[in-house]
Amino acid sequence: MRLSEKEISEKLESVNLPLSIKEALRAGLQGQQVTEVQFNEIISTVESDYEHSRVEPCEAVGVVAAQSIGEPGTQMTMRTFHYAGVAEINVTLGLPRLIEIVDARKIPSTPTMTIRLNQDYAHDRDLAREVAWAIESSSILHLGSIATDLAEMNVLIELNPGALEQRKITATEVADKLKEETGLAVALKENLLVMAPEEPSYRELLQLVEKIKRISLKGVEGIKRVVIRKEGDEYILYTEGSSIKKVMQFDGVDPAKIKTNSINEIGEVLGIEAARNAIINEATDTLREQGLSVDVRHIMLVADIMTVDGEVKQIGRHGVSGEKASVLARAAFEVTVNHILDAAIRGDVDDLKGVTENVIVGQPIQLGTGDVKLVANKR
Structure with a gap:
């Protein structure tokens, strides 16, 4: 007798398996004609495979994870990937990117975002370009040219009407923004802006020019470039620079489908x-791009250790390794003398529970057979 989908769901609820496996089974059995005998055989096979894949008690998971990520890491190349487009965007990949991830760098060497758009914008190139121009940081060099008048000790900014229209900004708005940022008066004559430094000196004039060039007049500060690429039937934006919080608020952007490489x-x-999910995805993608396959559980363990305290910590002396409870484990990693001296001054006690410290003192580690204690009755 065939089981109905309702009966399959009810039977799956009583099975002692993780939720993700139950969901995968439910999806796989949907629409299939399965008898009760076949269903029991499927569950038996899955339970057997699940038990086999579980970590055994006292397994040295940390050492295995370190080996499993470290060995493929030796085969990784050091290269930068170029997104082809009107203006190419560089993305760090390979070993430098993996080091960046585990070091929990505040700002990646090449911060970038992938921005997907709402249905109304995703299929229209003109609307996608409007969103791109709204996001891209516009400096004075995008809108016109800048020159100095040494005779009058003035800075002359000639605005391009076409560029102003393209980026949806007026000459008055540019003048107001420059006045707000520099605190200096701005004279506007049609599309020509004239500014003068506080002190009429050549040095002040050059410093003012550099300051004006750095001012972001429109868009998100830090996003230097936005490239539009058509993938399938929709347009996707790739940025050089990252600011996920600000970009989420733009019209046309799908906030649920923004990706950044800044963890x-x-x-x-x-x-x-x-x-935590970003660390797993970024590390997996970095390894996969190099043609390397590492079981996701090893990467998940690293991600868990980096995020277990509620903040992203690097695996290094300023993070996970430097905060170990064991004095000898900390000393074995880096700055050995400092750790031992500080511990001696404080009178710290090392319980010798980890792998490193037991290896140092030459006794069995508390993993595998070393964790088993035998108690014998005296007769």
């Missing part, structure tokens, strides 16, 4: 669970 930024904006 700390994800942690600050979306929370620690999102940061």
Whole structure:
């Protein structure tokens, strides 16, 4: 007798398996003609495979994870990937990117975002370009040219009407923004802006020019470039620079489908669970791009250790390794003398519970057979 979908769901609820496996079974059995005998055989096979894949008690998971990520890491190349487009965007990949991830760098060497748009904008190139121009940081060099008048000790900014229209900004708005940022008077004559430094000196004039060039007049500060690419039937934006919180607020942007390679930024904006997932995804993608396959559980263990305290910590002396309870484990990693001296001054006690410290003192580690204690009755 065939089981109905309702009966399959009810039977799956009583099975002692993780929720994700139950969901995968439910999806796989949907629409299939399965008898009770076949269903029991499927569950028996899955339970057997699940038990086999579980970590045994006292397994040295940390050492295995370190080996499993470290060995493929020796085969990784050091290269930068170029997104082809009108203006190419560089993305760090390979070993430098993996080091960046485990070091929990505040700002990646090449911060970038992938921005997907709402249905109304995703299929229209003109609307996608409007969103791109709204996001891209516009400096004075995008809108016109800048020159100095040494005779009058003035800075002359000639605005391009076409560029102003393209980026949806007026000459008056530019003048107001420059006045707000510099605190100096701005004279506007049609599309020509004239500014003078506080002190009429050549040095002040050059410093003012550099300051004006750095001012972001429109868009998100830090996003230097936005490239539009058509993938399938929709347009996707790729940025050089990252600011997920500000970009989410733009019309046309789908806030649920923004990706950034800045893990700390994800942690600050979306929370620690999102940061943990970002570490797993970024590390997996980096290894996969190099043609390397590492079991996701090893990467998940690293991500868990980095985020367990509610903030993203690096695996290094300023993070996970430097905060170990064991004095000898900390000393074995870096700055050996400092750790031992500080511990001696404080009178710290090492319980010798980890792998490193037991190896140092030459006794069995408390893992595998070393964790088993035998008690015998005296007769």
